[in-house]
Amino acid sequence: MIVAKYRSREVISNYIILIIFALIAILPLAVLIFNSIKPQMEFGVNPLGPPSEIRFENFSEAWVKGEYAKVFFNSLKLVTGSVFLCLAVSLAAGFSLAKLNPKGSAIIAVYLLVGISIPAQLYIVPLFLLWKEIHLLNTHIGLIIIYTALNAPFATFLIRSYMIRLPDELFEAARLDGANTFQLFFRVALPLSWPVILTAGLIISLAVWNEFLFALTFISEEGFKPMATILFAFQWRFENNYALQSASAIMMVAPVAILFMLFQRRFISGLTSGGLKG
Amino acid sequence: MKIFSNKNFVAWYFVFPVAFIHLFVIGIPSLASLALCLTDWRGLGEINYIGFENFIELFDDRYLKKAIINNVIWTIAFLTVPVGIALTCAYLLTGIKRGQMFFRLAFFFPYMLASVINCQIWKYLFHPIHGLGGFFERIGWDLLAVSPFTMKSTSLFAVAFVDGWHFWGFLVVIYLTGMYQVDNHLYEAADIEGATKFQKFRYITLPMIRPVFVFSIMIIIIWSVPVFDYVYILTGGGPAYSSEVIANYMYSQAFERFDVGYSSAIGTLMFFYVMIIVALFGLFRKAGWDI
Numbered sequence: 001m002i003v004a005k006y007r008s009r010e011v012i013s014n015y016i017i018l019i020i021f022a023l024i025a026i027l028p029l030a031v032l033i034f035n036s037i038k039p040q041m042e043f044g045v046n047p048l049g050p051p052s053e054i055r056f057e058n059f060s061e062a063w064v065k066g067e068y069a070k071v072f073f074n075s076l077k078l079v080t081g082s083v084f085l086c087l088a089v090s091l092a093a094g095f096s097l098a099k100l101n102p103k104g105s106a107i108i109a110v111y112l113l114v115g116i117s118i119p120a121q122l123y124i125v126p127l128f129l130l131w132k133e134i135h136l137l138n139t140h141i142g143l144i145i146i147y148t149a150l151n152a153p154f155a156t157f158l159i160r161s162y163m164i165r166l167p168d169e170l171f172e173a174a175r176l177d178g179a180n181t182f183q184l185f186f187r188v189a190l191p192l193s194w195p196v197i198l199t200a201g202l203i204i205s206l207a208v209w210n211e212f213l214f215a216l217t218f219i220s221e222e223g224f225k226p227m228a229t230i231l232f233a234f235q236w237r238f239e240n241n242y243a244l245q246s247a248s249a250i251m252m253v254a255p256v257a258i259l260f261m262l263f264q265r266r267f268i269s270g271l272t273s274g275g276l277k278g
Numbered sequence: 279m280k281i282f283s284n285k286n287f288v289a290w291y292f293v294f295p296v297a298f299i300h301l302f303v304i305g306i307p308s309l310a311s312l313a314l315c316l317t318d319w320r321g322l323g324e325i326n327y328i329g330f331e332n333f334i335e336l337f338d339d340r341y342l343k344k345a346i347i348n349n350v351i352w353t354i355a356f357l358t359v360p361v362g363i364a365l366t367c368a369y370l371l372t373g374i375k376r377g378q379m380f381f382r383l384a385f386f387f388p389y390m391l392a393s394v395i396n397c398q399i400w401k402y403l404f405h406p407i408h409g410l411g412g413f414f415e416r417i418g419w420d421l422l423a424v425s426p427f428t429m430k431s432t433s434l435f436a437v438a439f440v441d442g443w444h445f446w447g448f449l450v451v452i453y454l455t456g457m458y459q460v461d462n463h464l465y466e467a468a469d470i471e472g473a474t475k476f477q478k479f480r481y482i483t484l485p486m487i488r489p490v491f492v493f494s495i496m497i498i499i500i501w502s503v504p505v506f507d508y509v510y511i512l513t514g515g516g517p518a519y520s521s522e523v524i525a526n527y528m529y530s531q532a533f534e535r536f537d538v539g540y541s542s543a544i545g546t547l548m549f550f551y552v553m554i555i556v557a558l559f560g561l562f563r564k565a566g567w568d569i
Contacts, residue, residue: 122548123311124532145299
C-alpha cells in the first residue's frame with residue numbers, strides 16, 4: 001500500500017512538471033490564435049487573454065492588404081517545384097546507392113554527408129553572384145534549384161535507408177524476367193517506396209515553406225516573395241497592427257498544423273532521423 | 279559504346295542528377311569561396327590575390343571577436359538549458375501512461391514552425407506595453423517592463439531563448455526514442471534495490487541513451503555555428519553588437535558592404551570549425567566510443 005501511495009504521488013508530480021512545460025510550449029501559440037481574432041482596439045486593455053468579440057475580418061483584411069493570394073501561390077509554387085525536383089533526383093540516387101552500388105559510389109555518399117554539414121555562409125556569396133550571372137535571381141526556378149540541392153542529401157539518405165530493406169529477391173526475379181535497370185527502378189522500387197516518398201515529401205515541403213535565409217537573399221522583388229519573407233516585411237509595415245500580423249501568421253501556420261495533425265508520426269520520424277534544422 | 283550500356287555505368291546515371299545539382303549549388307560555390315577568401319574581391323572588377331591578409335584583418339576585427347564570443351555563449355547555453363529540460367521531460371514521459379502522445383505532440387509542435395512565426399510570437403510577448411510586460415504591470419509586478427531584445431545585457435539570451443523554445447521539443451523526441459530502448463527489467467531491478475528516481479536516471483537511463491545523447495550534443499554544436507534567422511529577425515545583432523553572431527555579421531559584410539573576400543574568409547573559418555567538430559566525433563566513434 002505504501003509503495004502504491006508513493007507511486008501515485010510521484011506520478012502526480014510528473015504530470016505537474018510535464019503540464020507546466022506543455023503550457024510553456026502551447027500558451028504562446030494560444031496567444032497568437034487569440035490575437036488573430038481580436039479587434040485591434042482591444043490590444044491596449046487585453047494583451048494576452050481571449051478576445052471579448054471574435055473578429056474573423058482580421059483574416060480577410062490581412063489577406064487583401066498583404067496580397068496573400070499571390071504570396072500563397074508563390075510559396076506553393078516553391079514547395080511543389082522543390083518537392084518534385086528533389087524527390088526525382090533523390091529517389092534515383094537513393095535507389096542506386098541502395099541496390100545498384102556502382103563502383104566508387106561511396107565517394108558520392110561521403111560527398112553528400114559532408115555537404116549536409118557545410119554552413120550556408122561558406123557558399124552563399126559565390127552562389128548569389130553565380131545566380132546573378134545566369135539570371136536566376138528573383139526567379140522561382142532559381143530558388144527551387146537551391147532548395148533541391150539543400151534537401152537532396154537528407155532525402156537521398158532517407159530513401160536509401162528505406163530501399164536497402166526491400167528484398168533483393170524481387171529485383172533478381174525482375175532481372176531474370178528481362179527487366180532493365182530503369183524498369184527495376186520504375187516498376188519494382190518506386191511502387192514499393194510510397195511510405196518513404198510521403199515522408200520525404202512532407203519534410204521537404206516543411207523545410208521549403210519555412211525557409212528564410214535563401215528566400216531573403218535570392219528574392220528581393222516584392223511580387224515573387226514567399227510567405228516567410230513577406231511575413232517579415234509585414235511585421236515592419238504593420239508594426240503596431242497586431243491583429244493583422246497575427247492573422248497573417250496564422251495563415252502561414254495553418255497548413256503546417258493541419259498536415260502535422262494528419263501525419264504526426266511521419267513528421268516526427270522524418271525530422272529526427274536526419275539532421276535537418278527547421 | 280559498350281560502356282554506356284554496362285550495368286555499372288547505368289547505375290551511375292541514377293546518382294548523376296543529385297551529384298550535379300549539389301555540386302552546382304553547394305560544391306563549386308564552396309570551393310570558390312575557399313579560393314576567394316585569399317583575394318580582395320568586392321563582387322565586381324579585378325580579383326587580386328592578397329594572401330592571408332583577410333585572415334589577419336579578421337583576427338583584429340573586434341566586432342567579429344564579439345560575434346565569436348556570442349556564438350560560444352550560444353553554444354554553451356544550448357548545451358545546457360534545452361538539453362537539461364529535454365532530458366527531464368523525456369525521462370518523466372517514460373514514467374507516465376496516460377497522455378504521453380499529447381505531451382509529445384505539444385512539445386514537438388513549435389519545432390515545426392517557421393522562424394518568422396516564432397519571432398513574431400515572442401516579439402509580441404516581450405513587448406513592454408502589450409505582451410507579458412503589460413500583463414505583469416496590470417497585476418502589479420515589475421517584470422519585463424523593458425523588452426529584453428532592446429537591452430544590451432539581455433538581448434543575446436532573449437534571442438537564444440526564442441530559438442531554444444522552438445528547439446527543445448526536438449530533443450525530447452530524440453531522447454525518448456533512446457529511452458524506449460532501455461530494458462524495463464533494469465528499472466525493476468533498481469526498484470527492488472530501492473534506488474531513487476535520480477539514481478535510476480543517472481545509472482541506468484543516461485548510460486543506456488549515450489548514443490542519442492552524444493548525437494544530440496554533436497548537432498547542437500554544429501547547428502550553433504550558422505545561427506542566423508532569429509538574430510537577424512529579432513535584433514539584427516544589436517543593440518550595439520550585443521547579440522551579434524558570426525553568421526549575421528558575415529551577412530552584413532557580404533550583402534551590405536559587398537566585401538566578398540572578407541565574408542568568404544569568415545565563411546571559410548566557419549566551415550573549418552564545423553569540419554573539425556565532425557572529424558572529432560568521427561574519431562571518437564572510431565576509438566570505440568559506441569556513438
